[in-house]
Amino acid sequence: MTTSTPAGTGLGHPELPALLARMSGDEKHSPAATSTLDVLWVLYDRVLDVDPAHADDPDRDRFLLSKGHGPMAYYAVLAANGFLDPAELDGWSSFDSRLGQHPDRLLVPGVEIGSGSLGHGLPLALGTALGLRARGRTRPRVVILVGDAELGEGSNHEAIAVAGRFGTGQLTAVVVDNASDSHGWPGGIAERFSREGWAAHSVDGRDHEALHRALTDTRPDQPLAVIARVEPKEFA
Amino acid sequence: MTAPTEPRTRPMREEFTDLVGAALDVDPRLAVVLAEISADRFTAAASRHPDRVINVGIREQALIGVAGGLALTGMRPVVHSIAPFLVERPFEQLKLDLNHQGVGAVLVSTGASYDYPAAGRTHMAPGDVALLDTLPDWTVHVPGHPREFAELLSAALLTDDLVYLRMSERTNAAPLPVGRRFRVVREGRGGVVLAVGPMLRPVLAATAELDVAVLYASTVRPFDAAGLRSAALAATPDVVLVEPYLRDTSTAAANAALADLPHRVLGLGVRRDAELRAYGTADEHEAAHGLDPAGLARSIRGFLATSGR
Numbered sequence: 001m002t003t004s005t006p007a008g009t010g011l012g013h014p015e016l017p018a019l020l021a022r023m024s025g026d027e028k029h030s031p032a033a034t035s036t037l038d039v040l041w042v043l044y045d046r047v048l049d050v051d052p053a054h055a056d057d058p059d060r061d062r063f064l065l066s067k068g069h070g071p072m073a074y075y076a077v078l079a080a081n082g083f084l085d086p087a088e089l090d091g092w093s094s095f096d097s098r099l100g101q102h103p104d105r106l107l108v109p110g111v112e113i114g115s116g117s118l119g120h121g122l123p124l125a126l127g128t129a130l131g132l133r134a135r136g137r138t139r140p141r142v143v144i145l146v147g148d149a150e151l152g153e154g155s156n157h158e159a160i161a162v163a164g165r166f167g168t169g170q171l172t173a174v175v176v177d178n179a180s181d182s183h184g185w186p187g188g189i190a191e192r193f194s195r196e197g198w199a200a201h202s203v204d205g206r207d208h209e210a211l212h213r214a215l216t217d218t219r220p221d222q223p224l225a226v227i228a229r230v231e232p233k234e235f236a
Numbered sequence: 237m238t239a240p241t242e243p244r245t246r247p248m249r250e251e252f253t254d255l256v257g258a259a260l261d262v263d264p265r266l267a268v269v270l271a272e273i274s275a276d277r278f279t280a281a282a283s284r285h286p287d288r289v290i291n292v293g294i295r296e297q298a299l300i301g302v303a304g305g306l307a308l309t310g311m312r313p314v315v316h317s318i319a320p321f322l323v324e325r326p327f328e329q330l331k332l333d334l335n336h337q338g339v340g341a342v343l344v345s346t347g348a349s350y351d352y353p354a355a356g357r358t359h360m361a362p363g364d365v366a367l368l369d370t371l372p373d374w375t376v377h378v379p380g381h382p383r384e385f386a387e388l389l390s391a392a393l394l395t396d397d398l399v400y401l402r403m404s405e406r407t408n409a410a411p412l413p414v415g416r417r418f419r420v421v422r423e424g425r426g427g428v429v430l431a432v433g434p435m436l437r438p439v440l441a442a443t444a445e446l447d448v449a450v451l452y453a454s455t456v457r458p459f460d461a462a463g464l465r466s467a468a469l470a471a472t473p474d475v476v477l478v479e480p481y482l483r484d485t486s487t488a489a490a491n492a493a494l495a496d497l498p499h500r501v502l503g504l505g506v507r508r509d510a511e512l513r514a515y516g517t518a519d520e521h522e523a524a525h526g527l528d529p530a531g532l533a534r535s536i537r538g539f540l541a542t543s544g545r
Contacts, residue, residue, distance in 0.1 A: 127305020158295035
């Protein structure tokens with residue numbers, strides 16, 4: 001497990017629970033709040049080429065959080081990476097806060113899309129990747145995070161098919177799979193992507209090394225899907 | 237040698253594909269996003285600009301989502317389909333992937349309210365402008381002539397705004413200058429009739445014998461409140477709105493423009509009280525909605541006769 005402290009904030013992976021606690025107000029966190037935590041950490045710590053000093057650089061990597069609910073982990077990782085002052089986490093979801101229960105790109109530094117309604121991120125990410133390519137910017141990656149239940153939205157499947165057929169190699173989809181879809185994905189989620197022409201890996205969503213390996217296994221002419229399996233969501 | 241001839245007026249859809257095809261050659265920011273519709277008209281442009289003519293297939297949610305993503309990278313997306321598949325089906329994508337992300341696009345629809353009448357209700361979108369009215373910041377152009385359309389489209393390509401261009405095969409006899417202000421087409425004292433886009437032709441025929449002012453709009457959003465107000469003050473504040481889409485789409489805007497005056501507003505347009513289950517021709521649909529010259533004349537005369545002034 002990495003212990004680096006990016007962006008000179010002095011805040012690393014061990015500090016994330018304390019950052020989360022500034023929002024949730026307790027020491028224990030629900031799986032919904034933390035299912036994305038390790039993926040987000042690995043992405044910002046070791047995969048994405050983006051930092052607060054280059055938040056508007058057209059050649060930065062893009063991370064798009066499609067699964068906008070439960071954004072505490074996202075805000076915590078943004079704070080650890082210097083995009084947000086940790087003090088701002090305290091007032092989250094209050095009227096004057098920039099940090100809502102769904103993130104807004106026009107309010108939060110480092111947030112690439114406003115999300116909350118499910119199924120919007122993947123088409124937006126595909127368009128972002130196509131736009132970068134059309135502008136000759138073939139280096140930046142576009143990484144989109146969706147949930148396994150969110151995958152039920154048909155808009156995702158429209159984008160999965162198009163990205164696969166276009167061979168959009170700059171695009172990576174991370175599916176955080178906490179088995180929360182009521183009807184499931186027979187054959188596994190990775191199979192859905194590979195059938196459409198994506199490279200696909202299914203890994204332990206808590207294993208930083210495995211996540212890192214999968215997330216960096218990009219192909220020039222093939223989008224990449226990483227299925228990050230985490231503990232099944234507990235239904236009340 | 238052949239004698240020069242008057243260039244024929246080409247349909248808006250031809251102006252659209254030619255103009256955008258040429259603009260792709262000179263503006264590297266421009267991209268066209270399609271969902272099969274008109275893809276056959278962009279094959280030459282696509283071969284020149286394979287990265288900027290993007291056909292996502294029959295996938296209208298991706299159509300708008302991809303456009304939003306393109307705009308996030310600084311591109312200027314031009315998005316096109318038949319009106320119901322461009323505005324109604326992916327409406328939440330318009331709200332969230334464009335408006336909410338704070339990015340713009342040029343939406344160019346074909347089919348209007350009843351341009352494909354034999355196709356029936358599935359291919360009609362008389363509610364498109366009313367739907368866009370639920371979102372902020374949209375500029376809505378309803379050109380009444382292909383030359384107006386070309387001018388409005390050319391200008392829209394150069395901005396980053398949210399722009400809806402509603403093409404139609406119904407056109408007026410001649411183009412008028414485009415602009416944000418309603419244009420006074422005819423002076424008159426007994427009331428004001430605002431004709432939107434292709435409604436000018438039947439409005440002029442319907443009001444030929446009436447002492448009313450006729451205003452023309454090829455741009456309806458933003459709504460030229462000052463223009464309507466000054467026309468109402470110059471004539472009589474009895475205002476008739478004639479719109480080629482859902483009736484009363486602009487009635488609230490007209491009432492707001494005249495809020496400090498005693499006034500009356502009659503909204504005419506595509507009926508909203510019942511679904512018209514009929515095929516046939518566009519002329520027959522226009523008549524069924526009371527938007528042909530005879531129907532308009534009846535409605536306008538009736539309205540003015542009950543003025544009580």
